[in-house]
Amino acid sequence: MAEAARMQVSHEVAVQITKMNKWYGTFHVLRDIDLTVHRGERIVIAGPSGSGKSTLIRCINRLEEHQAGQIIVDGTELTGDLKNIDKVRSEVGMVFQHFNLFPHLTILENLTLAPMWVRKTPKREAEETAMYFLNKVKIPDQAQKYPGQLSGGQQQRVAIARSLCMKPRIMLFDEPTSALDPEMIKEVLDTMIELAEEGMTMLCVTHEMGFARQVANRVIFMDQGQIVEQNEPNEFFNNPQSDRTKLFLSQILGH
Amino acid sequence: MADTDAFFRTEMLPPKEPPLSQRGVWKWMHENMFSSIGSGALTVLGILFVLYVLASAFPWFAHSVWHADSLRQCRDIVHKTWGPGTDGACWAVIRANWNLYLYGFYPMEQIWRPNLAFLLLLVALSPILFSRLPRKMIWFSACYPALAYWLIWGGTLWISVTIMAGFAVGALVLRFLGRIAGTALGVGGAVLGAVLWWLFVAAPVATALADIVPLHLTFVPSDKLGGFLLSFITGMCGIGFSLPMGILLSLGRRSDMPIIKTSCVLFIEFVRGVPLITLLFTASFLLAYFLPPGTTFDLVLRVIIMVTLFSAAYIAEVIRGGLAAIPRGQFEAADALGLDYWKAQRLIVMPQALKISIPGIVGVFIGLFKDTTLVIIVGLLDPLMGISNAVRANVAWNGVYWEPYIFAATIFFIFCFGMSRYSMYLEGKLKTDHR
Numbered sequence: 001m002a003e004a005a006r007m008q009v010s011h012e013v014a015v016q017i018t019k020m021n022k023w024y025g026t027f028h029v030l031r032d033i034d035l036t037v038h039r040g041e042r043i044v045i046a047g048p049s050g051s052g053k054s055t056l057i058r059c060i061n062r063l064e065e066h067q068a069g070q071i072i073v074d075g076t077e078l079t080g081d082l083k084n085i086d087k088v089r090s091e092v093g094m095v096f097q098h099f100n101l102f103p104h105l106t107i108l109e110n111l112t113l114a115p116m117w118v119r120k121t122p123k124r125e126a127e128e129t130a131m132y133f134l135n136k137v138k139i140p141d142q143a144q145k146y147p148g149q150l151s152g153g154q155q156q157r158v159a160i161a162r163s164l165c166m167k168p169r170i171m172l173f174d175e176p177t178s179a180l181d182p183e184m185i186k187e188v189l190d191t192m193i194e195l196a197e198e199g200m201t202m203l204c205v206t207h208e209m210g211f212a213r214q215v216a217n218r219v220i221f222m223d224q225g226q227i228v229e230q231n232e233p234n235e236f237f238n239n240p241q242s243d244r245t246k247l248f249l250s251q252i253l254g255h
Numbered sequence: 256m257a258d259t260d261a262f263f264r265t266e267m268l269p270p271k272e273p274p275l276s277q278r279g280v281w282k283w284m285h286e287n288m289f290s291s292i293g294s295g296a297l298t299v300l301g302i303l304f305v306l307y308v309l310a311s312a313f314p315w316f317a318h319s320v321w322h323a324d325s326l327r328q329c330r331d332i333v334h335k336t337w338g339p340g341t342d343g344a345c346w347a348v349i350r351a352n353w354n355l356y357l358y359g360f361y362p363m364e365q366i367w368r369p370n371l372a373f374l375l376l377l378v379a380l381s382p383i384l385f386s387r388l389p390r391k392m393i394w395f396s397a398c399y400p401a402l403a404y405w406l407i408w409g410g411t412l413w414i415s416v417t418i419m420a421g422f423a424v425g426a427l428v429l430r431f432l433g434r435i436a437g438t439a440l441g442v443g444g445a446v447l448g449a450v451l452w453w454l455f456v457a458a459p460v461a462t463a464l465a466d467i468v469p470l471h472l473t474f475v476p477s478d479k480l481g482g483f484l485l486s487f488i489t490g491m492c493g494i495g496f497s498l499p500m501g502i503l504l505s506l507g508r509r510s511d512m513p514i515i516k517t518s519c520v521l522f523i524e525f526v527r528g529v530p531l532i533t534l535l536f537t538a539s540f541l542l543a544y545f546l547p548p549g550t551t552f553d554l555v556l557r558v559i560i561m562v563t564l565f566s567a568a569y570i571a572e573v574i575r576g577g578l579a580a581i582p583r584g585q586f587e588a589a590d591a592l593g594l595d596y597w598k599a600q601r602l603i604v605m606p607q608a609l610k611i612s613i614p615g616i617v618g619v620f621i622g623l624f625k626d627t628t629l630v631i632i633v634g635l636l637d638p639l640m641g642i643s644n645a646v647r648a649n650v651a652w653n654g655v656y657w658e659p660y661i662f663a664a665t666i667f668f669i670f671c672f673g674m675s676r677y678s679m680y681l682e683g684k685l686k687t688d689h690r
Binding site: 061062063082086087089090092093094096098100101102103104113114117118146147148162163166 | 582584585587588590591592593594595598602603606607610685687
């Protein structure tokens, strides 16, 4: 199954990052990042905390601003132009570590809000789409509840469904399972695997190395704001080249 | 190593009720009133104090007189009924001056107008306060201020209509310009359009329309307004206008744009740093020096503006507190979904910030409503001092002291307590975290 999905990678470029640099004040968080993501690719970004991996994917939908270099998402370059930023954001879905569902809205309203207000989809159509994706993440019966009434795993699946309702062409995952209890990680990963098998372009910051082995077609290892190593998963895990990568892998796979 | 007794449970334990001494009224009394000798003694002392206060106030209330023409007559009745030397409350003063307390010196034959305005106020408020009512009623609420203005002050209806039309002009400009030139320019254009309309178009159009269809009520000047009518007008206007203004100020204070941010901070800090009485003084005396000679600017209107500005500054800070409590992730999620600034504020941020701020906002509103009695400072007849002084100026009621205050306090309490209860109802209704 995973092999079949891997074939779907096209030559079309989804995200093109060239010589991108970012500073927090004087602290150089991202240094000379070069990254090309093809449509249908599933990339897992790993690395120690503070290595800039979250910042990198947050630059792709401009939650963080980069100060030098170029980011082109789906043919649109990210600059200060607000129209371009909103365009990119509506094409790129994002799933956060802490879900960030809107607590004052029901699950259904969480899902229909952006399609109705950004895409101007009629309410009925937006609700049908929402129910379709809620079915897909296997919690259609929770539609009328509020986020606070759901478990962490359910909330994260709702968050994935919320992003999917905007019919994004690229999905970003920022440590989607890090805030979950161990017994809930699997249900979220299953949803993500299903999404990957449908050919969604995904960039995923995660520590779930099993997930990386199973669905990624490229693993990127970052440290100190730089891409240290990237390779296809088998090579990456079995035959790491850099010492930094070897150390990292021994630490996270050690027990 | 000690022996580890291997253990495994075959049945799970069912839940049981706590022991008898640990539930019900006995547990409550033990925990809250007699948990120690000291607290038991305080409980007894407290109960004795409450009984003492009630016992001393009770006869005065029990000896109430409702029908009398003067304070002297009141006292005669008390002495005759309950024996010489007794003391009693003379509520007849309220009864005799009822209209004065409610309406000030509003012309008697026109009293139906404020009454109707009050009834319509209830209708206009209900769709705002209770979301179950049909949403279309909001349109009536939106038109209500103009209608109430016409009912209370009189004159021609067309002034109200053309003033409301200014808002419609603004909305139209926003709709068309906003689509072409973006939200920021659209808002600027809308404000400009509305102001131009009010300055140059509204008055001639109103006059022309009044000539064609005269819808006219007797004009009642502001100095005839007084009592609770005045308190209600200033209080309701203050509440109605200061909330949106406070929201904008709080957003402005968090803005990235230095000019907007600085002006909001300056406004808020200045208004909060100055007593309300100073602002009212400015409104009534100083403005007259600055405005061009011959400008008539209604005193009540000036007071309303000042009260609104005053409470808007407080509301802004209360809401800023609510905004600060919203996790950054909410803003990020709204951004990541492609919502623009205004949509994110309106749909995601403000509903949550306002919900958190409800107790604070209602606190400001209650304070504002009670502060409306300060209009005495600029010579308007507030229900507490102004009207009571007017009542005491009458020889028949000279010397009456407690009754007017208790009456005014009761009315204020009813409305303030109502607001307080409503805020608790709203908090409960909007509670979605189910923790």
